Structures are given as C-alpha cells and as structure tokens.
Amino acid sequence: ETVLTQSPGTLSLSPGERATLSCRASQSVSSSYLAWYQQKPGQAPRLVMYGASNRATGIPDRFSGSGSGTDFTLTISRLEPEDFAVYYCQQYGTSPLCSFGQGTKLEIK
Amino acid sequence: QVQLVQSGAEVKKPGSSVKVSCKASGGTFGNYAISWVRQAPGQGLEWMGGIIPIFGTADYAQKFQGRLTITADDSTSTAYMELSSLRSEDTAVYFCARSSVALANDAFDIWGQGTVVTVSS
Numbered sequence: 571e572t573v574l575t576q577s578p579g580t581l582s583l584s585p586g587e588r589a590t591l592s593c594r595a596s597q598s599v600s601s602s603y604l605a606w607y608q609q610k611p612g613q614a615p616r617l618v619m620y621g622a623s624n625r626a627t628g629i630p631d632r633f634s635g636s637g638s639g640t641d642f643t644l645t646i647s648r649l650e651p652e653d654f655a656v657y658y659c660q661q662y663g664t665s666p667l668c669s670f671g672q673g674t675k676l677e678i679k
Numbered sequence: 680q681v682q683l684v685q686s687g688a689e690v691k692k693p694g695s696s697v698k699v700s701c702k703a704s705g706g707t708f709g710n711y712a713i714s715w716v717r718q719a720p721g722q723g724l725e726w727m728g729g730i731i732p733i734f735g736t737a738d739y740a741q742k743f744q745g746r747l748t749i750t751a752d753d754s755t756s757t758a759y760m761e762l763s764s765l766r767s768e769d770t771a772v773y774f775c776a777r778s779s780v781a782l783a784n785d786a787f788d789i790w791g792q793g794t795v796v797t798v799s800s
Contacts, residue, residue, distance in 0.1 A: 571741075605786035607724075614774055614790035615716075615724065626788060658724055662784050667738050668714060668726040 572597050574659055574671035582679040589646040591674045593659030598639045603663040606635060606644045609673075610655045618657070619644060646676075654678050681706035683713075683775050683791035690797045696763040699794045701775030708756035709733040712778035714787060715749060715760045717771040727773075730758065731782060765798045772796075 573596040583589055593604070601622040607615035617626040619635040622642055632647045646653055659671040686700040701713060714729035728739035732751035739747050743762070751758040758775055773794045776787035 603785075607787075609724075614793055615776075615787075616790075617779070617786055617788045620779065620786035620788075626786075660724075660786070662786065667729065667784050670716075670724040670726060673723045 572599060572661055572669055574661060574669055576657075576659055576671035576674045578674060579672075580675045580677060582677050583649055584679045585649050585651055587649050589644075589649055589653070589676055591644040591657055591659075591676070593637075593642040593644070593671050595640045595642075595661060599642075599661045600663065601638045601642075603661055604635075604637070604642050605660045605662065607658045607660060608653075608655045609658065615658065649676075651678075681777065681789050683777060683789055685773075685775060685791040685794045688795040688797070690799065691765050693766055693798055693800055695765050696761060697765060697796050698759055698761040699773050699775075699796070701758045701760070701791050703756040703758075703777070707781075709751075709753040710781040712784055713749075713751060713758040714776050714778070714784075715758075716774045716776055716787075718774070718793075719768070719771040722771075725771075727760070729778075729784065732758065762796075765796075767798050770796065770798045 575594045577592045604622040606619040609615040623635040634645045656673045658673045662668045709732040712731045715727040730737040730749045732753045737749040748761045775791040777789040778785045779788035
C-alpha cells in the first residue's frame with residue numbers, strides 16, 4: 571500500500587514569501603499520477619497540480635510542482651493572501667487506486 | 680461546464696445505512712470515473728472508492744470493503760455511495776469527485792459540494 575507523508579504539518583509564512591511543501595511516498599509513484607489539491611475551510615478541495623508538474627486550469631504560475639519517484643514538491647513562489655489553505659498531495663493509479671497525504675496547513679505568520 | 684450536485688445532509692443512527700447521491704450536469708457522465716472521498720471533522724481527505732459508470736464495476740479502499748457500495752446510473756447521470764453499519768466514526772463530509780481523464784483513474788478536477796453525514800444515537 572502506498573502511503574504519502576507530507577511535511578511540514580504546518581508552515582507559517584508571510585505574504586510575498588516562498589512556500590515549499592513536501593510529499594514523500596512509501597514506494598515509487600509515477601510522476602504522471604501525483605496531484606496536489608488546495609482546500610479552504612468549508613469548501614471542497616480544488617485541483618492545483620496534476621502529473622506532478624502540470625498546473626490545473628486557472629492556477630496561477632506562481633505555483634509549480636516537481637519531483638519523481640518517492641519525493642515530490644509543491645512550490646508557491648510568492649505567497650498571496652488567497653494561497654493560505656491546506657494542501658494535500660494525492661497519488662492515483664497504484665494500490666490502493668488512490669490515496670492522499672495527511673495535508674500541510676499553510677498559515678499566515 | 681460539468682457540475683456535480685450532491686444530496687442533502689443526513690443524520691443517521693448507529694448501525695443504520697446512508698445513501699448519498701451525486702448528479703452530474705452539463706457534460707458527459709458515463710466515461711469519467713467518479714470517486715467518493717470523505718473528510719471527518721478537522722481531519723484530512725480519505726478516498727473510499729470509485730466507479731467508471733459505463734463499466735459498472737466499483738473499486739473500494741480495503742478499509743471499506745464489505746460496508747461500502749458505489750453504483751452509478753448512466754441514464755440519470757447520477758452516482759451513489761451507500762455506507763452500511765454506520766458508527767460514530769463515520770461522521771464526516773462526503774464528497775464525490777470526477778476524474779479529469781476519460782476511462783481512467785486520474786486527478787479529480789471536479790468536486791461535488793459535499794454532504795454532511797452525522798451518525799448519532
């Protein structure tokens with residue numbers, strides 16, 4: 571079973587700073603099948619990145635994704651107030667068919 | 680523009696079952712996998728299972744095997760999630776979500792609004 575571990579659990583930063591979120595898999599994940607979601611309180615998750623490094627529709631270019639194998643990263647180059655949320659990584663296609671990391675809360679410092 | 684609209688909030692007794700619907704509008708339904716994801720209060724996302732409607736066979740997370748049934752009705756563009764033998768730990772928001780790629784399990788680009796299920800005696 572593929573387990574995703576995200577770090578840090580909470581990241582406290584100021585607007586304008588750079589955010590780096592990590593997602594580590596217990597076994598190799600195809601980069602084609604690694605996604606990131608943003609979730610704000612009371613809302614459904616929103617797809618941010620798919621295929622590890624492809625921005626979803628409407629996602630600004632300050633968001634970027636990278637990684638391969640077991641280590642993946644979501645980077646937000648210059649934080650805007652609307653970027654503060656919880657972020658989840660997700661793998662799909664391996665056993666189980668889908669699983670999520672436990673989330674990283676990005677909060678305003 | 681495809682939208683997923685879920686049924687309303689439910690309050691259930693322990694040991695009972697709940698069935699939540701997810702109706703798609705504005706696009707093709709049968710070719711795209713629909714997954715169910717739940718989120719307990721203050722917790723993260725948990726994938727429960729999914730189905731590609733035109734194939735009709737569902738896949739389930741091991742944790743829910745034997746207690747979860749996912750079905751889909753292509754004629755009404757509606758997917759269903761039925762969870763039985765409910766316990767307090769099943770109290771959560773239940774989301775349906777659509778795969779972004781036809782006939783494949785892929786990232787979820789469209790989500791329902793969520794359905795709150797409360798299990799309480």
